[in-house]
Amino acid sequence: MIKHHPDVTMLGKFVEGELPASIAAAIAVHVDMCPKCKAKCEALTEEQAELAFESVGTVATLKTASAKDVSYHEGSDISMVSASEDAMEAMISAITANDEIELAVESREESISVQGTKYKLPRALTNLAMGKWTSIGNLARARLALDEEPIRASLLQIQPGGSVPEHTHKGFELTLLLEGHFKDDMGEYGPGDFIMLDGTKTHSPITEDGCLCYTVANDAQHFTQGLNKLLNPIGSLIY
Numbered sequence: 001m002i003k004h005h006p007d008v009t010m011l012g013k014f015v016e017g018e019l020p021a022s023i024a025a026a027i028a029v030h031v032d033m034c035p036k037c038k039a040k041c042e043a044l045t046e047e048q049a050e051l052a053f054e055s056v057g058t059v060a061t062l063k064t065a066s067a068k069d070v071s072y073h074e075g076s077d078i079s080m081v082s083a084s085e086d087a088m089e090a091m092i093s094a095i096t097a098n099d100e101i102e103l104a105v106e107s108r109e110e111s112i113s114v115q116g117t118k119y120k121l122p123r124a125l126t127n128l129a130m131g132k133w134t135s136i137g138n139l140a141r142a143r144l145a146l147d148e149e150p151i152r153a154s155l156l157q158i159q160p161g162g163s164v165p166e167h168t169h170k171g172f173e174l175t176l177l178l179e180g181h182f183k184d185d186m187g188e189y190g191p192g193d194f195i196m197l198d199g200t201k202t203h204s205p206i207t208e209d210g211c212l213c214y215t216v217a218n219d220a221q222h223f224t225q226g227l228n229k230l231l232n233p234i235g236s237l238i239y
């Protein structure tokens with residue numbers, strides 16, 4: 001069962017399309033796996049639609065009262081929602097077209113093989129270009145091409161019995177567990193768990209059965225153990 005979820009502020013931004021693509025992808029994967037957050041997103045989308053309809057209603061009233069006045073508000077919300085019926089129709093067909101694309105992606109099975117283990121990638125990640133796998137010890141990483149520097153997104157695999165040395169984060173580190181399990185000082189995690197850490201947290205994840213994670217970070221990890229200089233290659237591997 002999923003125990004760790006994105007907070008409601010983040011879900012709101014996700015629904016509004018305000019998040020960087022790398023973070024939005026993590027939430028999309030989580031929402032597909034988590035009925036609780038799916039319901040929250042649906043409620044947030046409905047709220048937003050209601051707000052949009054309210055503005056359209058206001059515009060309709062304004063238009064009847066004084067059409068010229070409204071047209072002077074260029075660039076404001078009012079001129080944006082006072083789109084003509086033609087534009088509205090074009091928007092609706094664009095949305096329908098997107099649905100078709102999404103269905104096509106859904107039917108595309110994509111599995112990857114990492115160090116001898118096969119994984120099925122979730123739908124939201126299958127259309128991202130992936131770099132080649134690099135490994136150090138029990139860790140293997142492949143970057144995903146999202147072009148959002150300094151934010152970097154990767155797939156990270158930890159082999160059974162492997163761990164990531166204790167570290168903090170200068171920026172943030174988002175981990176979405178796709179398959180397998182791991183635990184750290186703060187808890188135990190399973191598939192679908194969404195873990196967002198900032199620079200105030202230290203942790204050292206360890207896995208018994210091995211795991212595959214989707215990770216997003218905006219700065220190199222900072223290792224807190226004694227031999228941290230030797231661990232730097234791991235920092236750049238994970239970032």
Ligand SMILES: [Zn+2]
Nearest residue numbers: 005034036037
């Ligand atoms: Zn959730």
